[in-house]
Amino acid sequence: MVLTDVGAGLTWNLVDDVRQLFQFGFMVNALEAGTVVAVMAAVIGWFMVVRRQSFAGHTIAVVGFPGAAGATLVGVSALYGYFAFCVAAAVLISAVPHSRGKAFSQENAVTGTVQTFLLALGFLFVSLYRGNLNGINSLLFGNFLGITRGQVLTLLLVALGALGVLGVISRPLLFASIDPDVAAARGVPVRGMSLLFLVLLGLAAAEASQITGALLVFALLVMPAATAQRLTPRPLLGGAIAVALGLAVTWIGLAVAYFSPYPIGFWVTTLAFGAYVAAALFTRSTTGTGRAVGVRA
Amino acid sequence: MGSRSDDVLRLTGAAVRVGGRTLWAGVDLSVGVGEFVAVLGPNGVGKSTLVKVVLGLLPVSAGTVTVFDDRPGQHNQRIGYLPQRRSFEPSLRVRGIDIVRLGISGDRFGIPLPITRRARQRRRVEEERISEVIDLVDASALVDRPIGELSGGEQQRILIAQALVRRPSLLLLDEPLDSLDLPNQSAVAALVSTICRQAEVSVVMVAHDVNPILSYLDRVVYIAEGGVAAGTPHEVITSETLSRLYRTPIEVLTTTDGRLVVVGHPEAPAHHADRHRGAGHGPH
Numbered sequence: 071m072v073l074t075d076v077g078a079g080l081t082w083n084l085v086d087d088v089r090q091l092f093q094f095g096f097m098v099n100a101l102e103a104g105t106v107v108a109v110m111a112a113v114i115g116w117f118m119v120v121r122r123q124s125f126a127g128h129t130i131a132v133v134g135f136p137g138a139a140g141a142t143l144v145g146v147s148a149l150y151g152y153f154a155f156c157v158a159a160a161v162l163i164s165a166v167p168h169s170r171g172k173a174f175s176q177e178n179a180v181t182g183t184v185q186t187f188l189l190a191l192g193f194l195f196v197s198l199y200r201g202n203l204n205g206i207n208s209l210l211f212g213n214f215l216g217i218t219r220g221q222v223l224t225l226l227l228v229a230l231g232a233l234g235v236l237g238v239i240s241r242p243l244l245f246a247s248i249d250p251d252v253a254a255a256r257g258v259p260v261r262g263m264s265l266l267f268l269v270l271l272g273l274a275a276a277e278a279s280q281i282t283g284a285l286l287v288f289a290l291l292v293m294p295a296a297t298a299q300r301l302t303p304r305p306l307l308g309g310a311i312a313v314a315l316g317l318a319v320t321w322i323g324l325a326v327a328y329f330s331p332y333p334i335g336f337w338v339t340t341l342a343f344g345a346y347v348a349a350a351l352f353t354r355s356t357t358g359t360g361r362a363v364g365v366r367a
Numbered sequence: 368m369g370s371r372s373d374d375v376l377r378l379t380g381a382a383v384r385v386g387g388r389t390l391w392a393g394v395d396l397s398v399g400v401g402e403f404v405a406v407l408g409p410n411g412v413g414k415s416t417l418v419k420v421v422l423g424l425l426p427v428s429a430g431t432v433t434v435f436d437d438r439p440g441q442h443n444q445r446i447g448y449l450p451q452r453r454s455f456e457p458s459l460r461v462r463g464i465d466i467v468r469l470g471i472s473g474d475r476f477g478i479p480l481p482i483t484r485r486a487r488q489r490r491r492v493e494e495e496r497i498s499e500v501i502d503l504v505d506a507s508a509l510v511d512r513p514i515g516e517l518s519g520g521e522q523q524r525i526l527i528a529q530a531l532v533r534r535p536s537l538l539l540l541d542e543p544l545d546s547l548d549l550p551n552q553s554a555v556a557a558l559v560s561t562i563c564r565q566a567e568v569s570v571v572m573v574a575h576d577v578n579p580i581l582s583y584l585d586r587v588v589y590i591a592e593g594g595v596a597a598g599t600p601h602e603v604i605t606s607e608t609l610s611r612l613y614r615t616p617i618e619v620l621t622t623t624d625g626r627l628v629v630v631g632h633p634e635a636p637a638h639h640a641d642r643h644r645g646a647g648h649g650p651h
């Protein structure tokens with residue numbers, strides 16, 4: 071489909087093929103947007119993995135789908151739908167009562183139920199829109215066509231703001247994430263950190279949805295960070311590896327998607343999954359399995 | 368029991384209520400500079416709650432508490448705190464050294480990159496202090512490994528290093544010996560006592576088995592359903608007082624060299640007490 075749309079094909083000449091990628095404005099926009107999103111998702115994803123909030127991240131992203139579909143229905147860019155619904159979901163999740171600082175480990179059944187309903191709602195919005203049938207595919211599995219300059223700029227500004235805030239709170243956030251009792255005794259606002267982080271996570275999930283679709287955000291949000299954590303326990307190095315992996319899978323995924331009929335979310339996810347499996351095999355063969363510590367909860 | 372002005376911590380007639388229930392009342396306690404004090408008692412009587420009161424996380428419902436001659440919570444940067452039962456999940460991929468470092472800079476906002484000359488200098492001083500405390504708890508071989516992979520005793524040593532890194536004047540340790548095997552219990556108890564004596568750090572340690580720490584203690588507080596008793600170990604750890612507090616017969620034996628051994632402690636399982644007795648070893 072993409073092939074015929076742009077009237078271009080794979081020449082198997084690397085230089086020509088790469089030049090071809092930058093030939094069209096929409097492709098340059100997609101690469102820029104992908105770059106911004108990959109960096110933001112990798113860094114925020116690193117904290118999400120340390121905080122064990124992947125489930126919250128997934129829920130937030132799924133909630134983005136009816137947001138994006140609804141936005142399309144009323145004639146607004148899907149990006150704003152993602153932002154509005156993901157951030158609202160983040161705020162709501164932080165209000166879910168949780169026991170002993172283990173934010174959002176309970177209420178899984180409730181969340182699952184609500185999440186499924188919202189998926190159905192998104193499907194309804196898409197049906198009501200009666201636009202092209204591809205709509206639902208790109209909202210769920212990603213689409214890199216039609217990203218405008220304005221959207222690239224929005225993605226960039228939001229990412230810069232979120233990463234700036236994350237940088238400023240990075241140490242108290244890490245402290246509150248792995249050692250909430252001591253952090254609270256030291257005066258770190260643990261609950262405030264939790265809310266703020268969920269909002270940042272909402273922004274990151276919204277941005278990632280724009281590239282990978284709502285269902286595949288983990289390709290950028292979890293996989294690079296989880297892979298990096300398998301490779302190193304050092305925070306700064308781990309963050310750097312996560313960013314590098316996120317960029318690599320996004321760029322390669324975009325290039326491959328350009329020349330193939332399958333959605334970009336599929337390619338990015340497949341590449342990120344491959345990196346994770348490779349890292350898992352590598353660390354298993356070099357360090358052996360980690361020793362389990364038998365302590366009661 | 369004094370109200371000397373150099374007391375680090377003082378409770379007078381203190382009582383606390385949680386969930387509409389009074390946990391303990393009438394607690395009088397003072398902890399002087401460099402003193403080692405144990406808070407003892409069965410599970411659920413409110414020992415951890417006492418620690419939270421000292422940190423200013425919970426108010427007292429009666430009486431007064433002063434910490435460094437001020438309201439609780441005002442000087443928490445001078446307190447090293449080790450909460451109860453912290454074991455990190457095996458899959459947590461954060462190094463021991465980062466856990467210790469959080470003790471120094473974990474409450475600091477701002478981009479964690481030393482840009483100015485002064486920031487670099489401060490970073491250097493802090494890194495020296497970090498390796499100093501890591502050496503002190505003998506954990507230099509452990510701190511580059513992910514904390515989740517370490518054993519309970521190894522994690523505990525790193526957490527003690529974290530609590531010490533800012534040179535606190537008061538250490539609050541909530542059941543640090545729990546979940547450790549006997550050799551590790553004595554090792555950690557001896558380490559805490561050394562820190563207490565050498566660096567003049569006051570220590571308040573919550574425990575439910577007094578034997579591993581008994582020989583180091585300056586003062587004990589027993590909290591039980593039957594009331595509260597505080598004083599020196601020889602005043603409080605008697606068969607009469609403990610039997611009254613626990614409402615069950617408890618024997619306190621004196622070894623030939625004048626040390627005390629508590630037997631039939633309700634919190635210590637029988638085989639545990641037997642091990643102390645059988646090996647003929649009281650506190651060291």
Ligand SMILES: Nc1ncnc2c1ncn2[C@@H]1O[C@H](COP(=O)(O)OP(=O)(O)O)[C@@H](O)[C@H]1O
Nearest residue numbers: 385386390408409410411412413414415416417
């Ligand atoms: N926030 C709270 N609300 C109601 N009850 C509480 C709260 N915190 C602790 N408790 C209760 O107070 C009692 C004492 O708890 P704790 O101080 O942890 O005891 P200990 O440390 O001596 O085992 C327990 O029965 C516990 O259930």
Ligand SMILES: [Mg+2]
Nearest residue numbers: 414415416451
């Ligand atoms: Mg307790």
